[in-house]
Amino acid sequence: MRVWDAFVRVAHWALACCVIAAWFARGAPHEWLGYAALAVVLLRISWGCVGPAHARFTRFVPGPSRTAAYAKRVLARREERYLGHNPLGGWMIVALLSAVILLAASGWLATTDRFWGVAWVQDLHAWLADLLVALAALHVAGVAYSSLRHRENLVAAMLTGRKRPPAAGDVFE
């Protein structure tokens, strides 16, 4: 059944492409790829407030107690399958989007007259880029783990938008 709408899927892959391309690009292309990534994130955040159910933050970002309880079940290998994002996946989305916003903001700051060539701004930008790569690696590892665990190709799901209908014991959210 259809879970991820077209906006979510295009935004996901557009952001991935912008981040990877910006990592390798230098000069003006690097800057424009960074601003494009920021634009994608801001659009995705808007969509997360007004879009369909599975795209909404309120649906997939639970509070600390529910998230901790889910994490415990993951460690015990007893976690349920979510049709949408699971709680840890939801928080990873928040972390990734925040990292891109801070990365783009620090990158822009580094181009202003006031902060041009200021070491801490440049170093912060580099550190945030490393942090984003680490988060992305963890994100892909989580996707791989969930795919194997629940025998469902989540990368394909983010391309087609379709996932297996929920069975008994699955969470619809």
Next chain:
Amino acid sequence: MRAFVFAMLFLTASAASATGLASCDSGAKESWQSQDKLTAVLKEKGWQVRRIKVDGDCYEVYGMNEKGERVEAYFHPRTFAPVPKGAKGFKG
């Protein structure tokens, strides 16, 4: 998964290396002129030097030129000759 690990290793390796904007053939670091000297030379020209880094065995300077414009410029660490953008193994 294996491809992903290799991709991440490659990303990490490329991050640790030079930016690739320019590189210099500048020999041993002991033979270089100091960064303070370069700062003094550029100040003489009316520049404001904000930061000097070593990139690709060149000195990479962030600062404002005599017109107050933002500049990111490369200099050969021995001769202080300006390095053209994109130069590889610039000999000064």
